[in-house]
Amino acid sequence: MSVTSTTIVTPQLIAFEKPFALQNGHILPRFDLMIETYGTLNASKSNAVLICHALSGTHHVAGRHHADDKYAGWWDNMVGSGKPIDTDKFFVIGLNNLGGCAGSTGPLSQNPETGADYGADFPVVTVRDWVNSQAMLADYLGITEWAAVVGGSLGGMQALQWAIDFPRRVRHALVIASSPRLSTQNIAFNDVARQAILTDPDFHGGHYTRHNTKPRRGLRIARMMGHITYLAENGLGKKFGRQLRGNEFNFNYDIDFEVESYLRYQGDKFADHFDANTYLLMTKALDYFDPAAEHNNQLTAAVSSAQAKFFVASFSSDWRFAPSRSQELVKALIAEKKNVQYVEIESHHGHDAFLMEDKPYIDAVRAFMLNIKV
Amino acid sequence: MSVTSTTIVTPQLIAFEKPFALQNGHILPRFDLMIETYGTLNASKSNAVLICHALSGTHHVAGRHHADDKYAGWWDNMVGSGKPIDTDKFFVIGLNNLGGCAGSTGPLSQNPETGADYGADFPVVTVRDWVNSQAMLADYLGITEWAAVVGGSLGGMQALQWAIDFPRRVRHALVIASSPRLSTQNIAFNDVARQAILTDPDFHGGHYTRHNTKPRRGLRIARMMGHITYLAENGLGKKFGRQLRGNEFNFNYDIDFEVESYLRYQGDKFADHFDANTYLLMTKALDYFDPAAEHNNQLTAAVSSAQAKFFVASFSSDWRFAPSRSQELVKALIAEKKNVQYVEIESHHGHDAFLMEDKPYIDAVRAFMLNIKV
Structure with a gap:
């Protein structure tokens, strides 16, 4: 069954009806994961690839849900028939992470213990929790070992955690535009985003659904700021420069420059569809991720357990x-004599480059995936 | 009269009782400028130095207002007896810009046409408007020609505009950690900051004083975000790293990392003392500044009129x-055969480095100022 950009795909909700213990000690009585699959699991179940999403991603990786969908899935350029992650060869699974807002159990779900929405009561989950929940999904699907776990940004952190925590279950790990832990500046930006949401009067301590509202302003500001950090300075400059919307300055606070219009649009769109509590917990998962921390800050010790072959990619303008x-990760992997392929792609698309159509990058992923035996 | 960090200095309010036409066509019927001076104007009035402030600066450059003031003026390490801008040699003037919130006429002042606070009705002013108002101040003080006009960041833009607009009135221009115009990314960050303020429910269309409130949340977010951009990534990393406040993660949205505590403190402090309308108009002055724009985007043409000797300084980690x-400015000045000295200082303090005690930087300013004849 060929998977193209126009193939209609249907997500499935998988229910896990047993208690799930989180890293913070909290126990979820049950949970659902919304998933989407592409291609066919082979008889030996050796061709399964897991796609882990970043902050605002979903299970909808490729194809379309409806014939009239404006856009295909978020990584449709990477996943499909004949594409770098080839669904004619691999059985590819996308999922919405636990705590997400696209169908998996999260803050918008009903708390079985109270009957009301979780809202702010949904626990803060970690990258390790996600990996554990994804391992339960693998068990459910009868997948003992992933041919590959793949992710960009926060998704790359999951791929790395998989390789560390389940060395026998990951044959290849693709860690793209990611980091073994956030920098101080990353954490700082995340905290500003969270503060914008937490101090929005419509946040109501995270129980905004009970008040039939949502903290749109805060989400909008968080996304506008985040968006700047996803783009490269010179990419933004090339795209918008100092181009004015009108012929002259307004001398007020309406839109003067095209870049303002673009950012506000991005912020509005995000505030319309994303859940604020999910945004908060996703940024905390990013902040907390630090596999070296439990090994005396030695990343080498953290990765020593991994058995996967690694593909690591970064982008020149990603700040x-x-x-x-x-490179920190690559050095640690090399020091531990792991099999690692690293490529640094010249790009002016900043962090967002990992989602873009860029030939050297696409070709590098393609070559790596071609060499995987199933 | 020696000026030290503990010298008690007293600001003065200078009234300009005549209409002042702004670049946007608006006419202010009158205005006040709050100024502070250090040292003595010599008989030939050839030793006057103007200090132009950046976004959140004031007239209070050096010394203290009260014996129990915790801090001296904002550039006390640069201005004073025996300091690089030596008040034993120069008569130094600091002022609060028009539209500011530290005593000069601005959004918090009474609009003489209505009797109420200006608030949102205070017009958006430009760097050129500031320079024109500073020229009126120079006239008032009988200063035909500045020995030097000095500024960092937005202050550097004023020094450059002075040299362009009043070539006969500026003998030296010190343009520090500045730019001939903002980048797209700079404008984008400014717009996010403005949107945080404009969408704060306490903003009330800029007339918050009438509602006995102020948009603290928006100001706080704007400042937190701005603050990250003033600091270098590796400076922030050196100072805070991933240091936790407690022994373990909170798994909630309280302060986990020290950098969060620091940023929130900076945001709170700023929201307490700064005016939101002033913040808005200052960022617009930054966005609009672009002397090349009226010369077909040729910076060389824009600076061709300047007669000043230039000192330009930048800092390696200032992103x-x-x-x-x-360097763009320096190249344009050289192309126009201007006298220009450029120094790039190695620093991990980011944009804020221009306010810091850094020997190579301080020494460079000192050497330049020593060579000025008065």
Whole structure:
């Protein structure tokens, strides 16, 4: 069954009806994961690839849900028939992470213990919790071992955690535009975003659904700021420069420059569809991720358990997860004599480059995936 | 009269009782400027130095207002007896810009046409408007020609505009950690800051004083975000790293990391003392500044009128006003055969480095100022 950009795909909700213990000690009585699959699991179940999403991603990786959908899935350029992650060869699974807002159990779900929405009561989950929940999904699907776990940004952190925590279950890990831990500046930006949401009067301590509202302003500001950090300075400059919307300055606070219009649009769109509590917990998962921390800050010790072959990629203009952060990981892997392929892609698309169509990058992923035996 | 960090200085309010036409066509019927002076104007009035402030600066450059003031003026390490801008040699003037919130006429002042606070009705002023108002101040003080006009960041833009607009009135211009115009990314960050303020429910269309409130949340977010951009990534890393406040993660949205505590403190402090309408108009003055624009985007043409000797300084880790932006100015000045001295200082303090005690930087300013004849 060929998977193209126009193939209609249907998500499935998988229920896990047993208690799930989180890293913070909290126990979820049950949970659902919304998933989407592409291609066919082979008889030996050796061709399964897990796609882990970043902050605002979902299970909808490729194809379309409806014939009239304006856009295909978020990584449709990477996943499909004949694409770098080839669904004619691999059985590819996308999922919405636990705590998300696209169908998996999260703050918008009903808390079985109270009957009301979780809202702010949904626990803060970690990258390790996600990996554990994804391992339960693998068990459910009868997948003992992933041919590959793949992710960009926060998704790359999950791929790395998988390789560390389940060395026998991951044959290849693709860690793209990611980092073994956030920098101080990353954490600082995340905290400003959270403060924008937490101090929005419509936040109501995270129980905004009970008040039939949502903290749109805060989400909007968080996304506008985040968006700047996803783009490269010179990419933004090339795209918008100092181009004015009108012929002259307004001398007020309406839109003067095109870049303002673009950012406000991005912020509005995000505030319309994303859940604020999910945004908060996703940024905390980012902040907390630090596999070296439990090994005396030795990243080498943290990765020593991994058995996967690694593909690490970074992008020259990515200042959110700079190439130097990927290099830290690569150095630790080499020091531990792991099999690692590293590519640094010249790009002016900043952090967002990992989602873009860029030939050297696409070709590098393609070559790596081609060499995987199933 | 020696000026030290503990010298008690007293600001003065200078009234200008005549209409002042702004670049946007608006006419202010009158205005006040709050100023502070250090040292003595010599008989030939040839030793006057104007200090132009940046976004959140004031007239209070050096010394203290009260014996129990915790801090001296904002550039006390640069201005005083025996300091690089030596008040034993120079008569130094600091002022609060028009539209400011530290005593000069601005949004918090009474609008003589209505009797109420200006608030949102205070017009958006430009760097050129500031320079024109400072020229009126020079006239008032009988200063035909500045020995030097000095500024960092937005203050540097004023020094440059002075040299362009009043070539016969500026003998030396010190343009520090500045830029001939903002980048797209700079404008984008400014717009996010403005949107945080404009969408704060306490903003009330800019007439918050009438509602006995102020948009503290928006100001706080704007400042937190701005603060990150003033600091270098590796400076922030050196100072805070991933240091936790407690022994373990909170798994909630309280302060986990020390950098969060620091940023929130900076945001709170700023929201307490700064005026939101002033913040808005200051960022617009930054966005609009672009002397090349009226010369077909030729910076060389824009600076061709200048007669001043220039001192341009940038800081290696300043990503808000990167060294490349100062270099653009230096290249244009050289192309126009102007006298220009450029120094790029190695620093991990980011944009804020221009306010810091850094020997190579301080020495460079000192040497330049020593060579000025009065």
